[in-house]
Amino acid sequence: MVSSALPSKRKSQPEKSQPENRGSAERPAQLLAWYDRHRRRLPWRAPAGQRSDPYRVWLSEIMLQQTTVKAVGPYFEKFLARWPEVSALGSADLDDVLRMWAGLGYYSRARNLHACAVIVMRAHAGVFPDTEEGLRALPGIGPYTAAAIAAIAFDRLTMPVDGNIERVVSRLFAVEEALPQAKPQIQALAATLLGPSRAGDSAQALMDLGATICTPKKPACALCPLNENCAARERGDQDTFPRKAAKKTGALRRGAAFVVVRGEEVLVQSRPAKGLLGGMTEVPGSEWLAGQEDAAALAQAPELADVKRWHRRLGVVTHVFTHFPLELVVYTAKVPARTRAPNGMRWVPIATLDGEALPNVMRKVVVHGLGE
């Protein structure tokens, strides 16, 4: 329900210092009261009133970076079952962590997760730092995550600001400045929503509000506990916040992937540890370049003397990364039983591919290459 846009009587300045905005002092309490009635039950959340386990909070916060609650759920359970505490994770092999992370995306998170667990185990005796500053020094923990763990696990009086909270706050105060330039202003305004205690609940309340009521499109303002005091709603243009600078989309890149089958095995290699899909498993392939032709891609096939000719599969595999779309032509070949893998490559049974650290784009390639 979008009310008609009324002429705005007030300039669109943030209401930072406008005492005539009656009721704004009640927001922290209104927020917590709403949270106590409507909080979501999530696997990593402690029961109401109980302190959360820092390990679970940390693990969930890393997984939730730019990732939906729904996608994280099963991964969180898997990780917790296999590595119940930080010392167990710190003792694990990085390859095992990458395999368990496969499919969740943003794989540098998995490497940093493991590195962080090692540091906590060895340099902090297995105990997470309980301050924002201490947490911020750990790999994979930035300003948001440090504040979130400090508030949720250690009850520190700080307000983490994620995408949800940016949206809620930019609407509450009708912040006209565009992201990301508006981040400092939004951070300061968000801090005004903290009460004298329960910082972690205040943060999670804002996140739940953003996820369920103050949604990106068609926010359910009628159900919002703060709707009497929302500048954007008063103007009627709440769904135009937050303001954002236009983003550019990357150019299409093309390449070839080579699915080499030896009996019931397929040829794979590991990608370099850093960069795109760092440390993950892939089938050999050409470079991924904008404007590349098929012939150029085919010329980069792995050197296998036993391959008489490559068979090009019909169609292409498409995949869209955050910053560019990708089209891969898939070539296949069968080789004799004792063909040796080229340097740096290895044979993996097709039946165990599920356990490999295969990113989804490579799963698509393998399915396309092995399909009938």
Added chain:
DNA sequence: TACGCGTGGCA
């Protein structure tokens, strides 16, 4: 500062 970094769901 701005860009590189995955994936799946949604309208």
Added chain:
DNA sequence: TTGCCAAGCGT
């Protein structure tokens, strides 16, 4: 179909 979006971080 296409673009947007989701509990950001590292460089």
